[in-house]
Every structure is written in structure tokens, then in C-alpha cells.
Amino acid sequence: MAISKTELADHVADAMKISKTDARGCVNAVIDAFCDALQAGQDVRVQGFGTLKVVQRNARLGRNPSTKEPVPIDACNTVQFKVSQRLKELLPNVK
Incomplete structure (x- = not known):
């Protein structure tokens, strides 16, 4: 079983008591930061x-x-x- 990005955002929203929209933004920001660092060779x-x-x-x-x-x-x-x-x-x- 895999966890989707949406499920991860839902978990973040529940754990942090923030809106699902804000949680989706947080998850996307983290993934973007990972991608940017990897593209830069870090x-x-x-x-x-x-x-x-x-x-x-x-x-x-x-x-x-x-x-x-x-x-x-x-x-x-x-x-x-x-x-x-x-x-x-x-x-x-x-x-």
C-alpha cells in the first residue's frame, strides 16, 4: 500500500490542525525543495x-x-x- 500526496497532506492537516489547502501547499513546498536541491546536485x-x-x-x-x-x-x-x-x-x- 502506498500513501498518496493527498493522503499525506490530509495527515499533515489533521496533525497540525490547519486547512487541507494549507497542508497541500506545505507538502508541495517540501517536495519542491527536495527537487530543487537534487537538481542543484545537493x-x-x-x-x-x-x-x-x-x-x-x-x-x-x-x-x-x-x-x-x-x-x-x-x-x-x-x-x-x-x-x-x-x-x-x-x-x-x-x-
């Missing part, structure tokens, strides 16, 4: 939750699962998430 560290950072993935040779033919996969940037130690302790099955 890591995003949320204490007690984890770290987001952009990493370079090397070019590699993949395989088409239906035909088993080799397929070249270009190098690209991707976002990596590393779970904080505190969150690992709360979720014992997370490595």
Missing part, C-alpha cells in the same frame, strides 16, 4: 528518515526478458534513497 538529508541523492549509473548490458537478447542500457542519473539508522530500527526488516 543531497537531501531528513534526520531520522533518510538521505536522497543523485547518483550516476554506468552504461551496462541488459537483457530483454522475452527474447533473451542483449540490450545496451545507457548511463543515466538516478535518485538513490538511503534509510536512516533510526528508521532501520523502527522497521526491523529494512536493511
Whole structure:
């Protein structure tokens, strides 16, 4: 089960006792700040939750699962998430 941005905003509205419109604005502002930092090449560290950072993935040779033919996969940037130690302790099955 996933939590949507709307559900997250509803939770923020309830927890902070603010309007859902204001909560949606807060959630969007946080997401925008994360995106801006990642685009600028900065890591995003949320204490007690984890770290987001952009990493370079090397070019590699993949395989088409239906035909088993080799397929070249270009190098690209991707976002990596590393779970904080505190969150690992709360979720014992997370490595």
C-alpha cells in the first residue's frame, strides 16, 4: 500500500490542525525543495528518515526478458534513497 500526496497532506492537516489547502501547499513546498536541491546536485538529508541523492549509473548490458537478447542500457542519473539508522530500527526488516 502506498500513501498518496493527498493522503499525506490530509495527515499533515489533521496533525497540525490547519486547512487541507494549507497542508497541500506545505507538502508541495517540501517536495519542491527536495527537487530543487537534487537538481542543484545537493543531497537531501531528513534526520531520522533518510538521505536522497543523485547518483550516476554506468552504461551496462541488459537483457530483454522475452527474447533473451542483449540490450545496451545507457548511463543515466538516478535518485538513490538511503534509510536512516533510526528508521532501520523502527522497521526491523529494512536493511
